[in-house]
Each structure stands twice: as C-alpha cells, then as structure tokens.
Amino acid sequence: MMIEKTDQDRPTAQAMRRGAMLRCPACGQGRMFTGYLKVNDTCPECGEALHHQRADDGPAYLTILLVSHLGAPLLLWVFLTYQPSPVSMLIGFSVGAVVLSLLFLPIIKGAMIGAQWARRMHGFGGSDAEPSSS
Known part of the structure; x- marks a missing residue:
C-alpha cells in the first residue's frame, strides 16, 4: 500500500521560517550553513540531506528587489525632508544598501531552501522523487 504524500507532510511556511532563521527546514535545530552562504551537505542534528538545494541566483535577485524597494522611498523621504548634500546621501x-544586502542574502537563501524542501523540489522528496532509469 502506497501512502500519497501531501503538502501537509511538510508545511511550507514553517520550513521557510526555519530556513530564514538559518536552521534546517526539517528539524529547525541544526545550522543550515557552514559559512556565510555555503550550505551543509546534511543537517548536523537530524541528518536531513540539504545538498539537493538549487537556490542559484534567486536569493540575490530577491535581495536586490527588496533592498531597492526599501531604499527608494526612504531616499526620496530623506531628500525632501532633510535636504542633505548629494555626497552624504x-x-x-x-x-545602507550594502549592509542590508549582506544581512538579507542568507535569510532569503535559507527561506528559499526551506521552500524547496517543503515542496519536495530538486530531489528533496527522497528516492520516490527521482526519475526512474528505465
């Protein structure tokens, strides 16, 4: 008897929150990264394979989008309110953009890996997610 796996098995919001906290999306305890953006091959706590992740350029694009959407209105408000010199702005x-980008990038990458894990993307679904060789 084969049990069909559903999205309820792996809640996406919880996995993304755990990933955003730089923790394993499966257990929420083990550290996801060995360095700034280098993902562990497996979770040191529960042993969940994390090497399947394919975040690629997605976190960088989302980081740029978020930082620019936060910075543009703030820049306009500061300019109109305080009228600082162009050099100081x-x-x-x-x-500010560099600091925010460096802060947001691992958080967004962790959330993206959590979403991939929860949705069983790129091999996170186990052996049944791999294509058959026949």
Missing part, C-alpha cells in the same frame, strides 16, 4: 545610502 551617496555615502549613506550606498553603505
């Missing part, structure tokens, strides 16, 4: 907003 350039330096301030450049540093």
Whole structure:
C-alpha cells in the first residue's frame, strides 16, 4: 500500500521560517550553513540531506528587489525632508544598501531552501522523487 504524500507532510511556511532563521527546514535545530552562504551537505542534528538545494541566483535577485524597494522611498523621504548634500546621501545610502544586502542574502537563501524542501523540489522528496532509469 502506497501512502500519497501531501503538502501537509511538510508545511511550507514553517520550513521557510526555519530556513530564514538559518536552521534546517526539517528539524529547525541544526545550522543550515557552514559559512556565510555555503550550505551543509546534511543537517548536523537530524541528518536531513540539504545538498539537493538549487537556490542559484534567486536569493540575490530577491535581495536586490527588496533592498531597492526599501531604499527608494526612504531616499526620496530623506531628500525632501532633510535636504542633505548629494555626497552624504551617496555615502549613506550606498553603505545602507550594502549592509542590508549582506544581512538579507542568507535569510532569503535559507527561506528559499526551506521552500524547496517543503515542496519536495530538486530531489528533496527522497528516492520516490527521482526519475526512474528505465
């Protein structure tokens, strides 16, 4: 008897929250990354395989989108309210964009890996998710 796996087996929101906290999407305890953006091959706590992840450029694109959508209205508000010099705005907003990007990038990558794990994408579904060789 084969039991059909559903989305209820792996709640997407919970897996994305765990990933955004840089933890294993399966157990929520083990660290997902060995470095700044290097993903562990397996979870050190539960042994869940994490090497299947294919985040690629998605987190970078989402980070740029988020930082620019936060920065543009703030830039306009600061300019109209305080009228700082162009050099001070350039330096301030450049540093702010870099800092926000560096903070958001691992969080977004972790959430994206959590979503892939929950949706059983790219081999996260186990042996039944692999295509048959016949």
